[in-house]
């Protein structure tokens with residue numbers, strides 16, 4: 894089980910979420926972040942930090958966004974870990 898980053902994260906990247914994660918399991922993709930499912934310990938700390946409610950427990954991901962479960966698992970492996978808050982994208 895793990896937490897999943899979903900659609901609302903695309904293009905946001907405020908990255909408030911990464912600084913509260915105790916196990917540093919956020920990874921940075923081109924236009925959104927991903928959570929490594931084997932590293933996430935389901936502490937839920939990141940959920941409240943996300944201003945656009947993009948993060949859900951795997952069991953509670955809305956039906957339209959179920960594909961993000963696989964996407965997080967796949968993309969976390971291909972992306973670089975992110976542990977510090979970044980400046981938001983200029984257009985976000």
Ligand code: SF4
Pocket residue numbers: 898901902903905906907908909910911925926942943944945946947948
């Ligand atoms: S705070 Fe939410 S929208 Fe922003 S990077 Fe984290 S998960 Fe994505």
Ligand code: SF4
Pocket residue numbers: 896913914915916917918919928932933934935936937938939940
């Ligand atoms: S639920 Fe906890 S361990 Fe999982 S990504 Fe969020 S802050 Fe990190």
